[in-house]
Amino acid sequence: MQIYLPIAEVSVNLFVLLGLGAIIGMLSGMFGVGGGFLITPMLFFLGIPPAVAVATGANQIVASSISAVLAHLKRKTVDLRMGLVLLMGGLIGSGFGVYIFNILRDLGQVDLLVRLCYVVFLGVIGALMFVESLRALRNSRRGSPPKRRQHVWVHGLPFKVRFRASGLYISAIPPMMVGFAVGILAAIMGVGGGFIMVPAMIYLLGMPTKVVIGTSLFQIIFVTAFTTLLHATTSMTVDLVLALALIIGGVIGAQLGTVIGMRLKAEQLRILLAMLVLAVCGKIALELLLQPAEIYTLAAGGH
Amino acid sequence: MRLLAALLLLAAPALAQDEEVVLGLSQDQVAITADFDGSDILIFGAIKRETPIPDGPPIEVLITVAGPSVPLTVRRKERRFGIWVNTDAVDIDSAPSFYAIATSAPWSQTISDVEDLRHRVSIRRAIRSVGAPMTVQDSQSFAAAVIRIRTEEGLYQLAEDTVEVSQQTLFDTSIAMPANLTEGAYRTRILLTRGGRVISQRETVIDVRKVGIERWLFNLSREQPLAYGLLSVALAIAAGWGASTAFRMIRS
Numbered sequence: 001m002q003i004y005l006p007i008a009e010v011s012v013n014l015f016v017l018l019g020l021g022a023i024i025g026m027l028s029g030m031f032g033v034g035g036g037f038l039i040t041p042m043l044f045f046l047g048i049p050p051a052v053a054v055a056t057g058a059n060q061i062v063a064s065s066i067s068a069v070l071a072h073l074k075r076k077t078v079d080l081r082m083g084l085v086l087l088m089g090g091l092i093g094s095g096f097g098v099y100i101f102n103i104l105r106d107l108g109q110v111d112l113l114v115r116l117c118y119v120v121f122l123g124v125i126g127a128l129m130f131v132e133s134l135r136a137l138r139n140s141r142r143g144s145p146p147k148r149r150q151h152v153w154v155h156g157l158p159f160k161v162r163f164r165a166s167g168l169y170i171s172a173i174p175p176m177m178v179g180f181a182v183g184i185l186a187a188i189m190g191v192g193g194g195f196i197m198v199p200a201m202i203y204l205l206g207m208p209t210k211v212v213i214g215t216s217l218f219q220i221i222f223v224t225a226f227t228t229l230l231h232a233t234t235s236m237t238v239d240l241v242l243a244l245a246l247i248i249g250g251v252i253g254a255q256l257g258t259v260i261g262m263r264l265k266a267e268q269l270r271i272l273l274a275m276l277v278l279a280v281c282g283k284i285a286l287e288l289l290l291q292p293a294e295i296y297t298l299a300a301g302g303h
Numbered sequence: 304m305r306l307l308a309a310l311l312l313l314a315a316p317a318l319a320q321d322e323e324v325v326l327g328l329s330q331d332q333v334a335i336t337a338d339f340d341g342s343d344i345l346i347f348g349a350i351k352r353e354t355p356i357p358d359g360p361p362i363e364v365l366i367t368v369a370g371p372s373v374p375l376t377v378r379r380k381e382r383r384f385g386i387w388v389n390t391d392a393v394d395i396d397s398a399p400s401f402y403a404i405a406t407s408a409p410w411s412q413t414i415s416d417v418e419d420l421r422h423r424v425s426i427r428r429a430i431r432s433v434g435a436p437m438t439v440q441d442s443q444s445f446a447a448a449v450i451r452i453r454t455e456e457g458l459y460q461l462a463e464d465t466v467e468v469s470q471q472t473l474f475d476t477s478i479a480m481p482a483n484l485t486e487g488a489y490r491t492r493i494l495l496t497r498g499g500r501v502i503s504q505r506e507t508v509i510d511v512r513k514v515g516i517e518r519w520l521f522n523l524s525r526e527q528p529l530a531y532g533l534l535s536v537a538l539a540i541a542a543g544w545g546a547s548t549a550f551r552m553i554r555s
Contacts, residue, residue: 002482004339006517007524011340011482047483059535066543074551112388225536232532236524240535241337241517247539251546288386295380296448297389 007239008052014245016046021249025064028250029071029257030264031198031213031273036061036191036224037122037280039246050111052239055231059243061192061224064250065217071258072214079165079211083218085172086179086197090223093183098230101188115284117189122281125199129274132203137267166207166215175205183223192220192227195277202270209266322362323351324493324505333480333489333511341482344368344509346405347475348493356471360498363406363413364466364474365424367494368509370401370458371487372431377445391438393445398430400485402459405476407466415499422494422501426450426459457481486511 003014020042024035036057043053072078104113159172178200186193194216201212232238261269329345346366356362375395380387404426406413419425432446439445453459458481466476489509494501513521524531 002338002340004335004337004482004517006513006521009483009485059539062536063539063543066540067547070544070547071550112386225539228536228539229529229532232524232535233528236528238524238532238535240520240524240531240538243535244538244542247542251542254543255546255550290387291382292380292387294448294452295387296445296452297378297380298449298452299376299378 003241003245005048005052005239005242007237008048008056008242010047010049012046012048012242017242017245018249020046021060021064021246022253022256023249024060024246025067025250025253025255026257026260027253027276028061028064028194028217029068029254029259030261031194031257031269031276035064035194037118037189037195037277040191041280041284043242048239048242049237051235051237052242055228055235055237056239056242056246058192058224058227058231059238059240060246060250062221062228063243063247064254065192065221065224067251067254068258069214069217069221071255072217075214075262076165077210078214078218079163079207080215080218081161082163082166082168082175082207082211083215085161085175086182086215087219087222089176089179089181090183090186090193090219091226093180094187094223094226095183096180097184097187100184104188114189115288117185119281119285119288121185121189121196122277123285125196126274126277126281128203129199129270130278133267133270133274137271140265140267163207166205166211168205168207170205178204179219186223187227192224194220195273198273209270213261321352321354321357321502322495323503324495325349325351326493326505326507328491328507328509331507331509333484333509335484335486335511335513335517336515337517339482339484339517341484342480344478344480345475346478346491346493347473348505350472350474350495357497362468362471362502363408363496364468365407365413365492365494365496366405366466366476366478367424367429367490367492368401368403368478368480369399369429369490369492370485370511371489372397372399374398375449377448379445379448391445393432393439393442395430395432395446395449398449398453400458400487401480401489402426402429402453403462403478403480404460405462405465405478407464407468407474409463410461413499414494414496414501418496418499418501422504424492424494426454426461456483458483480511484511486513 001014002011004011024039028035039057040053044050069078160169161172162169182193182197185196197216198212201207201216202209228238326348333342350362375398376392377395378389378392381390414424419428423429427450430446430449450459466474468474489511491507491509493505495503
């Protein structure tokens, strides 16, 4: 069944959109990532104009994250206090990121920058996670407990806060910085930033994996809602019909994903996420390296 | 001899008036609804004459449907430092968002190059490009890329030999409009030619419009972007919360 999207001005199959939403929602619930780094390239592939894909992707992530966070809240796997600290940094960062984005757009080549960002960040994070979780998996098989990382410099900073759900007593400055950095990247790459946030929380802040997912999703809700509003008012590229189709698939997928995520071990979850991140990174890298079938592209409006 | 030539010249405009187009459309409006999946428009008509059918080459019919023209930027990728990046860009001053041509015979038999230039009938003549920056050597290939990309998307069509002409009087054809249409007034032209010369033409407009919920959403997003944005976020929140509640109820 075809459905015409009023803002994108293309007609696509409704069931393809529902299915795509369900897959992204499932990943969102399982891994605590918004899925923006997957949904945006997928929508390009369906022939949705890039600007619409980025803006509408953000809107769909709001819904799937809420659905997943509610499931996590029931299991008490959200560190609300940590989430709020991250969010404060995140909102400042994303405002700053939009500013950088606009400067780069005026200089041209923003498209290339976004792709390079994807390749570099997905590649580095994916590789690190993959290696680390393989080692953890091997250790847990042998029976020796994984060593908890200790950050000595972190303990010397002021504004210490007790993050009860994470079992941490650290300064508020490192999480704030993480939020800020992720916010900048999120705005430039047009995603929620979960795939950067999750490893940052595990490896930089030393939070337990189970809490990381819910907390990451919690702050993604606010960052993507903010992004949606920015896109709707500035570029006017949020397609509500497209968003709704993705959302309906997404919320169902998110619930399923949370259940699946609960059944898997933390190390297995991380290794799956790492493989997924690497696969997307590889695809984007190939697009940059191989000669495209069509070397010309059309964009509306002259300079 | 000179007198004869002058007479022929005088007679030429009169001859052109002898055959006129009477036009009909199966629909003069295309409504883009939520389940819009493209549309076929039937264009038909008759050739009205006061005099008997002239001798010489048979009458040919060209039908063009053009969507609204907008400026475009065409970019070309080149390999730099091992990766493919956009390098040259050429602005196209105006290119129709949709352009379909149907003819009653192979292209070369229906219209001469001079007449094509004058009436801007062929796809490449419908695209207007004033000039490229000095750094770009082969600006024609950019216009060619527009035609190639849009032809692949079904937005530009040249359908030769698809206008049915019976007894040099009645004609009809069908134009397939794809699902990825943009809104606007689609200028529709019928040209009658004999021996490559245009002897009569007629124009009408097909109105392509979003209707119903599509119309409402589009207007809201343009006129009240903040309200539209808030509505999008609110719907997302409601959907997320609703699904979560529904699942909890199913499980318990």
